[in-house]
Amino acid sequence: NMTSISEDSDKEKMRSVSVDLNNDASLVIDIPDALCERDKVKFTVHTKTTLSSFQKPEFSVPRQHEDFIWLHDTIVETEEYAGFIIPPAPPKPDFEGPREKMHKLGEGESSMTKEEYAKMKQELEAEYLAVFKKTVQVHEVFLQRLSSHPMFRKDRNFQIFLEYDQDLSVRRKNAKEMFGGFFKNMVKSADEVLISGVKEVDEFFEQEKNFLLDYSIKIKDATAKAEKMTRSHKNVADDYNHISGALNNTAADNNTAFKKHLEKCAEVFEKLRKVEDRMASDQELKLTELLRYYTRDIQAAKDLLYRRARALADYENSNKALDKARLKGKDVAQAEENQKQCLQKFDKLSESGKKELTSFKARRVVAFRKNLIEMTELEIKHAKNSVSLLQGSIEILKSN
């Protein structure tokens, strides 16, 4: 089964959970459409550029989720980028929900009426579409974060990702062999302990550390709870659907006055369901996805702190080693060199880290603002639609 998504007016609003990252015309990236084939999504990555480093001014390539992950991993493993917040990798497209529904639909087909089947199919399509939109958005934002960053946009692998018109999977396999287990280098579980354990001299980083640790817990929690809330909201919309069907069934069997009332009511529920569904999915897209994204982004910021903390630990160790070497009188030059390098690395990380974290703050605030405004405007629009729908139907029912 194939579903494709193309530009529509709402997509404009759905663009990024972050700031509008496409404001630099020298490199503009978007995902104008995607194809879903058996839960494997093929994204069309479209680039427009004025940079001479690219071969053409405009081009598109098909990419899979795994390609994005490859790109993310290569960037993480690049030593040069240790001082930057690496844009979080997009999560794998999760079609578990719609798949379950499809399964139920297949199983229950024989026991359902034609209308019930059609309604369930409708629900299924809507859910599929919602997952689809989300995954496109999140993959797009990932690329746009890279393109809008002064260092990442110049990354060679990024360029390959955008331009290489052959299947990337061959390259991916090679890369995996090259890097091997480097990625596992960072033991995430030691993360928190290391960061909190560091004796922080710098006020800025001390504050950031405390803030990020606390915030990350809360935003993760908020994401989970937003998801639950959205889920309930969608259940209500589904119920409207079933009620509409049941009303129509009851009406089919009936005489005039009663029948008309039931049918009108069924119609209202049907329309309300669409609105309710939009309300729920817009809230999800704007709020839940925002929270989800920043949960990951905060994690990326914490990773930066971790790398800096490790660099500090390395520096402290190099100091100790130098002292020991001086005491022993052996390999002092080497130890001095090591210490110098550790300090350099640490300073570099601190410097770029500070910049990154400062712009991260600003980005977060802007993103929240943008999404909260858009969500509120959409919710108002939907609620007003409901109001006029209900007013109209009540009029009609009363006049009958």
Next chain:
Amino acid sequence: MVISCNLGIVFIYFLQSKPITPTSAPDEGDIFSEEGSYIRSDVHHATNGLHSDEELDLFTGISLHRCTMTRNDIMVKCYLSHQHTSVQSLEATVELTLTNTTSQGRREIIGPTASACNTTHVPNSILKPSIVTKTMEELEEEESGDQFELNIAVTNPEKIGDGMNAYMSYKVSTQTTLPMFLNKTFSVRRRFSDFLGLYEKISAKHSLLGCIIPPPPQKSVVGMTKVKVGKEDSSSAEFVEKRRAALERYLQRVVAHPSLLQDPDVREFLERDELPRAVNTQALSGPGLLKMINRASDAVNKMTIKMNESDNWFESKLQEVENEEQLLRRLHAAVDSLVNHRKELCINTAVFSKIVAMLGSVEENSALSRALSQLAEVEDKMEQLHQQQAFSDFFILAELLADYVRLLGAVRCCFEQRMKVWQRLQEAQSTLQKKREAEAKLLWANKPEKLQQAKDDINEWESKVSQYERDFERVTCTVRKEVLRFEKEKARDFKQHIVKYLESLLHTQHRLVKCWEAFLPEAKAIA
């Protein structure tokens, strides 16, 4: 006002001293506070001078006119419409004659003879005749014009006693202009078993006639035990509210039924201070009642005797009723699911609101922090909206459907009664046949001494057969009438509830718009 119908001319006359005014908006705290109710006040009617000497009963020609509901108290008021008005302030006798309606289930409009004690009989010469002829249809349309008011409310649940012997006592208040009651406003306290007792009495008397008896609310051991044990939580409060509302609807349906309202047991239930404790209400527990109803339909299904042509109506109608019951069950299940999901949404929204507030308090950017706390407040308001909506989902829609599923069961009982009467007639006819054969045998065998007995037997059974034939005719007529009345009320009931429900949704959506519109500037203020 004069009604002419197929079977004769009927004249109604009365002298009216003043127009009937609808119940004006009562004081604060009156449980019958009327929001959005209407009663037509143009009740001037012409008079004519004829009255019959038929023994007529007062309020047979009434029907459930309109239900209105106040905001959250979901109090349904029944306005009983009437063919004419007769108020205690009148000085003349109101009399109304009507011939029998056709068996098409047309309304039997019967009026009162000498009504209240403070009326005097005014000679015809004084009355100003003004004959207006109306058809049956016009009459039915006009029934909304004349109204007697009978409002019933069930309120103030109070727990009496402690432990497992405790019970809930409810206040049953009546407000009425019907002269058959001793007062205009009165109230009594009743407990749940009293309501079941009332049902039992009504059922015993009227179900045999083919009336549709409204089923009482269901017993709930779990629910009541929680209350008895003294669990002061929201679920037992909800249970009590659910029961209170169900008892109220039950009574309102009972008094909306023309014959039931006249039943002295009903009047006693509403009026009498102390009611003897009802026993034997075990059989009327929810599952018990259901079993009874199901047995009824089984019996009907097993009926293999084919009746005559007119039964096609009954056969197809019964089938309709059974189908509808199933469909309404499914609809009810869907609405039930909505209620549960809405409650879940409520809880999840509250939880989300709290975490957003926490996020706001941690947020370092002050404008964003403020916006997040505002968002938390919006979500909090939304939780309240969802809760109110869940309340409406349940009390306006779900309970309506649950009531009608049970009512349709009662309708099936009604058909069963008719079948029983038919069966009895069949059996009597076959017994009569046997007696005749017996007589013939005796004549043949020339046994004169036993002949007299045989003749007596035949006479006995002949009169029984004709009695049962009349019974069957009557039951058939009643059932038809009842079904048509029921269908009309059902259509009206559903329409009113659907409109009410949509209005509740509208209210919620309005409030949603307001909530979000208030938040928008907060979101824009983030810098």
